[in-house]
Amino acid sequence: MKLIQILDENGKYKADDLADIKEQEIRKMYRLMILTRLWNDKAMSLQRQGRLGTLASVRGQEASNVGMALALQAGDWFVPAFREYGSLFTLGISMKNQYRYWGGDERGNYIPEDKRVLPTCITVGAHLCHAAGMAVAAKTRGEKSMILSSSGDGSTSQGDFHESLNLAGLWKLPVVFVIQNNHWAISVPVEKQTATKTLAEKAAAYAIDGLRVDGNDVFAVYKTVKERADIARNEFKPALIELVTYRMGDHTTADDATRYRKPDLLKTWEKRDPIERVKKYLMKELDWSEEKDKELVEECTKEVEQAVKEYENSDMPEPETMFDYMYNEMPWHLKEQLEEVKELTQAGGKK
Amino acid sequence: MARKSMIQAINEALHQKMEDDETVVVLGEDVGIDGGVFRATLGLIDKFGESRVMDTPLAESSIVGAAIGMAINGLKPVAEIQFLGFIYQGFDQILCHAARYLHRSQGRYSIPMVVRAPYGAGVKALEHHSESTEAHFAHIPGLTVVIPSTPKDAKGLLISSIEHPGPVIYLEPKRLYRYKKEEVPEEIYRTPIGKAETVREGADITLVGWGGMIPVMQEAAEHVDNEGVDAEVIDLRTILPFDVETITKSVEKTGRLVIVHEAPRSFGVGAEIAAIVGERNLLHLLAPIQRVTGYDIIPPLSKLEDYNYPNSERVVKAIHKTMEF
Numbered sequence: 001m002k003l004i005q006i007l008d009e010n011g012k013y014k015a016d017d018l019a020d021i022k023e024q025e026i027r028k029m030y031r032l033m034i035l036t037r038l039w040n041d042k043a044m045s046l047q048r049q050g051r052l053g054t055l056a057s058v059r060g061q062e063a064s065n066v067g068m069a070l071a072l073q074a075g076d077w078f079v080p081a082f083r084e085y086g087s088l089f090t091l092g093i094s095m096k097n098q099y100r101y102w103g104g105d106e107r108g109n110y111i112p113e114d115k116r117v118l119p120t121c122i123t124v125g126a127h128l129c130h131a132a133g134m135a136v137a138a139k140t141r142g143e144k145s146m147i148l149s150s151s152g153d154g155s156t157s158q159g160d161f162h163e164s165l166n167l168a169g170l171w172k173l174p175v176v177f178v179i180q181n182n183h184w185a186i187s188v189p190v191e192k193q194t195a196t197k198t199l200a201e202k203a204a205a206y207a208i209d210g211l212r213v214d215g216n217d218v219f220a221v222y223k224t225v226k227e228r229a230d231i232a233r234n235e236f237k238p239a240l241i242e243l244v245t246y247r248m249g250d251h252t253t254a255d256d257a258t259r260y261r262k263p264d265l266l267k268t269w270e271k272r273d274p275i276e277r278v279k280k281y282l283m284k285e286l287d288w289s290e291e292k293d294k295e296l297v298e299e300c301t302k303e304v305e306q307a308v309k310e311y312e313n314s315d316m317p318e319p320e321t322m323f324d325y326m327y328n329e330m331p332w333h334l335k336e337q338l339e340e341v342k343e344l345t346q347a348g349g350k351k
Numbered sequence: 352m353a354r355k356s357m358i359q360a361i362n363e364a365l366h367q368k369m370e371d372d373e374t375v376v377v378l379g380e381d382v383g384i385d386g387g388v389f390r391a392t393l394g395l396i397d398k399f400g401e402s403r404v405m406d407t408p409l410a411e412s413s414i415v416g417a418a419i420g421m422a423i424n425g426l427k428p429v430a431e432i433q434f435l436g437f438i439y440q441g442f443d444q445i446l447c448h449a450a451r452y453l454h455r456s457q458g459r460y461s462i463p464m465v466v467r468a469p470y471g472a473g474v475k476a477l478e479h480h481s482e483s484t485e486a487h488f489a490h491i492p493g494l495t496v497v498i499p500s501t502p503k504d505a506k507g508l509l510i511s512s513i514e515h516p517g518p519v520i521y522l523e524p525k526r527l528y529r530y531k532k533e534e535v536p537e538e539i540y541r542t543p544i545g546k547a548e549t550v551r552e553g554a555d556i557t558l559v560g561w562g563g564m565i566p567v568m569q570e571a572a573e574h575v576d577n578e579g580v581d582a583e584v585i586d587l588r589t590i591l592p593f594d595v596e597t598i599t600k601s602v603e604k605t606g607r608l609v610i611v612h613e614a615p616r617s618f619g620v621g622a623e624i625a626a627i628v629g630e631r632n633l634l635h636l637l638a639p640i641q642r643v644t645g646y647d648i649i650p651p652l653s654k655l656e657d658y659n660y661p662n663s664e665r666v667v668k669a670i671h672k673t674m675e676f
Contacts, residue, residue, distance in 0.1 A: 077424070110457035118423070119456045123447050129413045130448070133420020133428075140376070140402050140426065147420075159440075163413035170408065325454040326493050328461060328516040331545065331592035 001198045001212045003244065006219040009272045011280025018219055023286060029070060029218045030278045033062040035300045036086035037275060039095050042304050043102065047253045051312070055102040056083045057249030060216070063274030064180045064243040066090050067221025068148060071229050075145040077116040077138075079131040081124070083180065084150050091117055095304065099311035107317060116145075124185075125151055125158030128177060132164045135173035139236060146174040146233040148225070154185030156199050168238035169206035175238045176228050180215060182247035187260040203240035215243030216274040246272070319345050354532040360502035361391045361467075361523065364509040365429065367539050369399050372427065375513060378405040379414055379431030379467075388433055389469060389528055415441035415466060419449050422464040427513060435470040435522065436479030442487075449518040450493030465512045465519045470498075471563045471613055472645075472660050473526035475653035482650060483563075483614040488520045489591040489623070495519045496590040497544060500527060500565035502535050504588060507542025515544060524563035547594035549601070553583035556670055557601040559624060560611035561587040564661060568611055571666035580674055590620055598624060599631050606637035609669045611661055616644040638676035641669040 007013040040059055046052035058065060065086025072078060078091055085098055092115060100108030101120065109119040121127040131149035138145050155161055156179060168175050179199050183190050196202060203210025213224045221243055228239040246269040250257045282288030323330065323338045330338070355363065369375045377392055377399075383406035386393030396404040407414050411432060418428035432438045438445075445466065452460045472481035488496045497512055497519055499505040505523070512519040550565065551572050558568045565586050572582040583601050587593055602608050608628055610621035621642045628640060643661045651659050 106454070107457055109455055111459050113459070118460070119452075121448075123443065126412075126416060126443060126448055129416020129444065130420035130423060132413065133417030133422075134424040135420070136405075136417060137421045137424035137426045160412055160416060163408070163410040163416070166408055166410070167413050167417060171405075325456075325458045327495075328453065332595060333592055 001200055001210070003212050003214055004220050004224055005214040005217050006223065007217045007277055007281055009216075009277050011277050011284060013219070013281060017223065021219060021223065025070070025222075026219075026278070026282070026286065029066055029222065030275070030282060031296060031300065032066040032070075032086060032090050033218065033275050033278065034297060035303065036062045036065060036089060038297070038300050038304045039085060039089070039098070039307070042308060043099065044249070044253065046099075046308065051103070052099065053102055053104045054252050054254050056252045057247070058083050058085050060246045060248030060269065060274070061180055061182055062086050063218035063221055064215040064245045067218040068150065068178050068225045068243070071222050071226035072148060073229070073233070075116070075143070076229065076233070077118070077131075077134055077145065077147040079118045079127050079134070079147060079149040080120060081127065081151045081155070082120050082122055083152065083182075087150065088117065091115060093117060095307035096310040099307060100314060103311060105314065105317050106321075125155035125160040127151070128155070128164035129160050131175050131177070132167045132173055135168065135175040135238075136171065138174055144233055146176065146229050148176050148178060148229060150178045150180060152185065153179060153181040153183065153190045153193055153199060154188070155179065156202060157193055165203070165206040165208065165238075165240060169208045172236040173238050174232040174236050176225065176232050177238070177240050178225065179240065179242045180245055181242050182245050184247045184251065184257075184261070186251040186255060198242060200240060200242035209237070209239045210242070211239060212242045212244060215245030216272050216277070218274060218278060245274070352534045352536055355502050355535040356529045356532050357499070357502045357505045357523070358389055358391055358528040360506040360535045361509055362393055363535070364506040364513075365392060365395060366398065368510060368513045369395065369403065371539060374425060375427045375429065376403045376405065376421065377429050377431070378407050378418060380407060380409055380433050382406060382431050387431060389525065391467070391523075392431065411437055411441035412444055415444035415449065418464045418466070419444060419452065419462055422462045423452065423460050427463050429465045429467060429513060432466060432468040434480045434482075435468040435484060436482040438466070438468055445488070445494070445518070445520070446491050450491050453517065454493065461516045462518045463516050465509070465515075465521050467521045467523060469525035469528070470522040471524050471526055472650050472656055473563060475656060478652065481656070483612070483645065485522055485590050486614055486619050489620055493517070494591060495544060496522070497588065498522045498524065498562040498590060499588060500524060500562050500586050502533050504542050504548070504586075506535055507540050508544065508588065510539055511541045511544050514541070519544075522562065526563045527566070530566065542588070545589045545592050545594060547588055547597040548586045549583060549597065550586050551582065551584035553581040553605065555581045555605055556607040556609065556673060557583045557585060557598070557605045558609050558611060558666065558670075559585045559587060559598055561590065563613060564611045567661060567663050568666055570663035571670060574663060574667050575670050580670060582670065593624070595627060598628065602628055602632045603635045606635050607673045608636070609641045609643060609666065609673060611643045611666055613645045613660055615647045616642055617647050619644060638673045641673050643669045
């Protein structure tokens with residue numbers, strides 16, 4: 001299956017394909033990718049210092065993250081797994097709240113009312129069913145919107161992947177399933193996940209279109225997802241899009257990839273870095289310079305530092321809030337158990 | 352007011368709520384032209400069309416999972432799982448997602464959905480068609496679990512469940528689907544979730560049960576009445592959160608408690624009720640609490656089904672044991 005690419009690792013690009021991406025959008029993509037990488041690097045460092053909990057590094061997948069989210073229109077929904085910080089920032093979810101969530105504070109998972117984004121889904125693949133159901137609702141209402149889900153290569157082995165794509169194909173739902181194929185499900189390489197050569201070809205089983213995109217090429221990701229989002233929204237034709245990318249970090253901070261991954265593999269993919277190639281393009285075509293680049297990195301670093309500061313200055317969640325939102329109205333047994341907690345905390349046994 | 356069976360009452364509730372609220376949709380296996388294998392959804396597809404009455408592929412995880420997505424995006428789905436024994440392929444969606452979205456999203460996403468499933472033995476069915484596993488769902492924080500035992504409650508509780516803002520597991524005692532007819536009000540009405548019903552008042556002993564066990568308990572109560580024992584029969588109606596007040600008040604009065612369920616005994620809902628009564632009513636108790644339940648076995652096929660399914664004889668025996676203590 002053809003790999004869709006607009007910008008290669010050397011900064012060479014297909015001008016025709018790039019024609020309808022505005023300069024302003026390209027600058028925005030670049031900035032968001034840098035912001036995502038800086039947020040992520042800072043998160044890894046905070047975790048090592050014991051200032052943040054376990055989380056999954058998104059290093060290497062910034063183009064996939066940012067490109068797919070930028071392709072959405074107002075009214076569209078984004079249904080993430082757990083390695084989409086860049087998509088969330090692109091959609092206006094706060095960096096501070098993402099630090100809070102991964103720092104163990106559930107308040108960080110709150111999605112503001114004006115955002116059509118679902119909270120982080122840790123179990124693999126289950127949320128694809130939710131995306132399909134949301135698409136049913138949108139179609140039933142005759143609403144012009146679509147649902148974009150994101151999951152990893154491992155998710156394609158799940159029953160929920162099959163069930164969701166089956167439903168989408170059968171009911172012609174306005175949904176696009178993006179697979180960020182980062183080649184690894186913890187220690188299991190994608191070659192051990194499936195006998196098919198690509199993940200995109202699985203779409204054939206559901207009579208929907210499958211597309212394979214260079215996931216480190218933000219232009220190709222953006223353009224392809226945008227085209228398919230428009231088709232899903234306007235023509236009720238779902239799609240499966242495989243973004244071929246690479247997990248440059250460990251699975252999570254609790255993992256050590258040197259146990260199962262040869263370092264040479266990283267070198268190959270370092271050359272395909274999603275940010276470097278856009279920088280090359282900017283230098284060549286948009287009057288970019290090392291100086292401007294440094295300024296941008298500094299500005300983004302400040303933003304990240306501000307988010308860290310706000311996160312670390314957040315108040316500790318009250319123990320009573322464990323009971324919040326279990327039910328729309330708290331039932332008697334939870335009220336009783338809540339009283340137990342209050343007695344303990346008020347007696348000074350807090351934390 | 353017309354006399355209706357439980358299955359007719361359920362069907363009527365679905366028709367009326369779909370008329371009343373265009374966001375209510377029905378999905379599941381065979382719910383369309385077939386009207387459901389028990390006919391709970393009969394006639395819905397003719398009236399409301401395929402966009403609101405969805406015959407789904409044979410895939411329970413996506414029946415529940417898609418219903419969650421529909422609920423997030425503004426619909427009120429009523430998903431039918433053909434038999435409770437088949438729900439387990441969708442169990443992850445119930446446990447890990449339906450019950451958690453409200454909390455996970457810190458209040459942003461409510462999941463107003465109902466998962467209906469016929470449960471229980473007594474119809475001489477195949478393997479996986481007789482399970483009574485309400486305890487699995489009652490052990491999931493965030494869920495509401497409802498089980499009616501009469502046509503009237505079946506309608507009122509289903510309407511309340513559809514209008515409930517969170518996920519409700521609505522279990523239907525299939526043995527009682529056509530067991531008897533009773534007067535069922537024509538209009539839309541609500542039977543409150545979380546409230547038990549004392550179906551027979553008595554002074555000597557409290558019997559607590561739900562669903563398919565209610566007729567068994569009533570029969571046992573009539574039997575011991577002839578012997579001069581006045582039994583109170585409580586239909587729990589909601590398993591989670593259950594009506595602790597009604598149970599404890601009754602035990603305060605009678606001092607004796609027998610809990611009846613067809614599910615396996617160990618770690619069942621009866622154990623929870625016994626624990627609560629032990630915590631709150633120890634000094635009111637005149638005898639140890641008894642449980643009459645299915646055994647801790649796989650529900651037997653038809654030849655031996657009746658040996659596992661609690662009958663009034665076993666309930667009477669437990670009443671005698673309690674009275675004689």
